[in-house]
Amino acid sequence: xxxxxxxxxxxxxxxxLGGERVTKDSPRVEAYGEVDELNAVLxxxxxxxxxxxxxxxxxxVQHRLFVLGANLALPSGAAGEALGIPPVGARxxxxxxxxxxxxxxxxxxxxxxxxxxxxxxxxxxxxARTVARRAERRCVALAEGETVDPEIIRYLNRLSDLLFxxxxxxxQREGRTERHADVRAx
Numbered sequence: 187x188x189x190x191x192x193x194x195x196x197x198x199x200x201x202x203l204g205g206e207r208v209t210k211d212s213p214r215v216e217a218y219g220e221v222d223e224l225n226a227v228l229x230x231x232x233x234x235x236x237x238x239x240x241x242x243x244x245x246x247v248q249h250r251l252f253v254l255g256a257n258l259a260l261p262s263g264a265a266g267e268a269l270g271i272p273p274v275g276a277r278x279x280x281x282x283x284x285x286x287x288x289x290x291x292x293x294x295x296x297x298x299x300x301x302x303x304x305x306x307x308x309x310x311x312x313x314a315r316t317v318a319r320r321a322e323r324r325c326v327a328l329a330e331g332e333t334v335d336p337e338i339i340r341y342l343n344r345l346s347d348l349l350f351x352x353x354x355x356x357x358q359r360e361g362r363t364e365r366h367a368d369v370r371a372x
Contacts, residue, residue: 217258256271282345286347299369302316312350
């Protein structure tokens with residue numbers, strides 16, 4: 187079995203898919219690094235959840251995030267299909283929208299901002315939401331100077347919305363009361 191370390195990154199560079207080397211702080215590496223962090227937080231949320239439907243949904247998203255991250259790990263303008271990497275399709279973004287619509291039906295109307303938190307699963311889903319927003323921002327920044335499939339940005343935007351409603355749902359199912367944010371000046 188191959189060792190996990192290669193020493194090739196000891197000089198502060200890493201390889202994109204296809205072999206091109208870039209610095210580890212390049213906007214492209216930052217973008218797919220944020221997606222990787224998001225995937226890890228979703229894994230943590232799934233590990234605490236006893237809801238099999240939620241776990242299944244989060245695993246589907248995790249798989250999709252691997253595809254999304256692989257697309258981001260390609261050099262600007264490279265076609266992933268040649269390497270067996272499918273594009274991020276609008277069908278998956280539509281799937282997220284359908285999931286949001288299903289979850290929202292059982293939630294009370296949102297009239298005020300709520301504080302992130304609640305039970306373990308709800309709090310982790312709120313954390314995942316913020317990481318998704320950061321990943322989205324990194325992809326937007328990357329797109330200012332390099333080629334980024336716009337569907338990646340749409341997917342991350344919709345995913346953060348889904349994670350918000352899933353956090354609310356998880357907290358509701360655990361009997362956790364939503365705490366409203368007080369935005370008034372003291």
